[in-house]
Amino acid sequence: MEVQKTALYNYHKGLGAKFVSFAGYEMPIQYKDGIVKEHISTRSYAGFFDVSHMGQFFLEGDETLADALEKIIPADLKSLKLNHSKYSFLLNNEGGIIDDLIITKTSKGFCIILNAACKENDVKQIEKFLNKDHKYFLDNDLSLIALQGPKAVEILEKLVPGVSNLKFMTGDNFEFDNKNLYITRSGYTGEDGFEISIPNDKVEKLISFLKENKVNAVGLGARDTLRLEAGLCLYGHDLNEKINPIEANLKWAIAKRRREEGGFNGWEKIKKLIENGSEKKRVGILPDGRVIARENTKIFSESGEEIGLITSGTFGPSVNAPVAMGYINTKYTEIGTKIHLEIRGKKHGGKVSELPFFKKSYVK
Amino acid sequence: MSEKKFSKKHEWVSLDGDTATVGITKHATEMLGDIVFVEVPEPGKSVEKDGQAAVVESTKAASDVYSPISGEILEGNKSIVDDPGNVNSDPEGVSWFFKIKVKDKSEFDTLMNKADYDKFCAENPS
Incomplete structure (x- = not known):
């Protein structure tokens, strides 16, 4: 398979990034400052991360879409409010975790952020439960930028007024340079911040603004140290298909209604584990x-x-x-x-x- | 202190009488990134040329440090164990790894000089 690059590849190169092959993509592991400085500046000020390798999977459909997705995702999707997000996972028949994800209710259906290494298989697994009235696509014309850190809100509000009104794990549509952005208040560092879904042809403009505001690029190296300090799992390491959510201490991510009613892959096994412990x-x-x-x-x-x-x-x-x-x-x-x-x-x-x-x- | 010599595994050695001081090169620290953990050998331990003698870990990974020369360890540098970041700031000065009583000084002569080492690094980018 040909090595893939994000829309910002040359920009990273210009910043002196060291690259590493990750999930088929050439991704920056660190820049000139190194992992420790990138980590510390994210926690004390702000940093941006190019996470465009992750899958942005859009699903559209009527109310049967939530029913279909609930067969493989144990979140309460039927009562998920518009523009609200949940951390959840795709489960196999044994209750093992196929991938972990963030799912957001959109006006037309749902958007799911998937791990880069898993996204192609994830789509195949989700597809099994969909019917002909459900539309779905992995959008490769969009980049995904995480802006994280205590100054993230102040800085992004200057460029995109209104983002400061978002609460953690909610999102909305915003306008930037005559294009639509979908921004959620979320991230994977333990800091306040945003994930910005933006057309590939606008991403450099966004990044230039962030650089003007002294926000530095942060690579996958510091992303890993930040998420580990925050106690967050990395798929393929802390989670895999042989590990279930109970063992992973992620029972909280299985909605209460779903725990009681079941009706999702691996529920029998998970129910027993909840009762007897793992x-x-x-x-x-x-x-x-x-x-x-x-x-x-x-x-x-x-x-x-x-x-x-x-x-x-x-x-x-x-x-x-x-x-x-x-x-x-x-x-x-x-x-x-x-x-x-x-x-x-x-x-x-x-x-x-x-x-x-x-x-x-x-x-x- | 005598001139510094260099190994292909990116260690430097300087020789003073029959005592050699060994550390890792600036080039090595640039490849490793931020150094966050160091383990140095205990005095009395004997090491072979190219044998594993110390450990250095960056935020990214753990690497072995080899001794470019055979002999008996006299001292490990405790100050880099306590403050591993010092290896990044002064790798070829105060942040040496260990001192060793050299068994065979001719091993020192087989190592690269500064010019050859720089050439080696340029030809073998990692």
């Missing part, structure tokens, strides 16, 4: 000292029993310490439980921690 659970892990517990680090109990595996681990620049997430035997998930981490053949201390590691500051 064998393992996703938890935060804080290694002692400065040693970093990366993905696939084995976790042991204090008595030496192997009890789990790290799925994401890095150094958290705002926490100023290493942070990690992983799955461990439910017996050991109490906050503060001491564990051992096997790193380069040596056992290091650590403990089970609350998530997030860094307090979120969403505007609700």
Whole structure:
């Protein structure tokens, strides 16, 4: 498959980005300042992220569309209000997570933001439940820019008046340079901010404005450290088709009505897990000292029993310490439980921690 | 301090009598990005030429640091363990990784000089 590039590829190049191949796209992993500075400036001021590799999947149809989507998505889509968004996932028959996503109710139907690596398969999985009256398309003519950080609202309000009225996980249509933008107050860093869906031919104009306002570009490297500090999952690492939402500690993302009524892929299994608990659970892990517990680090109990595996681990620049997430035997998930981490053949201390590691500051 | 010599794995060495000081090059730190964790060897440990001796981790990944020269570790630099960011700011100065009592000084002569190392880096961009 040919390597894909976002509309901003040359712009990133001009900023001195280092690129990495990610989900078939050449994406900036960092710019000249490096991951730590990009991370810190996002938390103290604002940063923008080109996340145009993610799928922007639009569905249109009558009221049967929500019924169809509810068979594979366990959110309460029937009562989702116009311009409101929910974090949810696509489930397989075993209750495993095919992808995690954000779904927003639009005037014509729904818009779903999908992970880049999963989007083609996601469409195939969703398609199975649709009928001929439902229209759907992955829109490749749109870029997606995340603007994140405490100054995001003040800066974007200057360019797009009215965005400051949005509450966390809601969106609306706005006009910019005679084109329609769809902006949601959301993101994946734990900071206040926005995701801006914008035509490819207008994205450089938006970015120039952000640069004039001293907002720097942030690469996938800092996106990863930011989301991990915020306790958010990365699909393909913390989530996959063999992991269900109960193990992933994402029960909150299954709507109450859906938990009771069911009618979605894997419900029987998930219902049992809710009643009886799961064998393992996703938890935060804080290694002692400065040693970093990366993905696939084995976790042991204090008595030496192997009890789990790290799925994401890095150094958290705002926490100023290493942070990690992983799955461990439910017996050991109490906050503060001491564990051992096997790193380069040596056992290091650590403990089970609350998530997030860094307090979120969403505007609700 | 004698002249610095360089390895293909991006370590530098300087020799003073039979004591060598080893660190990672500026080029290496630029490739690694922000350094957030360092592990240095304990005194007394013996290392072989090109053998793994220390660990450096950036926000991106963990990498091994090899000893370009054989001998016995005299000292690891605790100040970079406590403050790994110092490796980014002064990799070829105060932020050395370890000192080593050299077994065979002729190994030092087989390493690259500064000009050859710069050429090597230019020819092998990562």
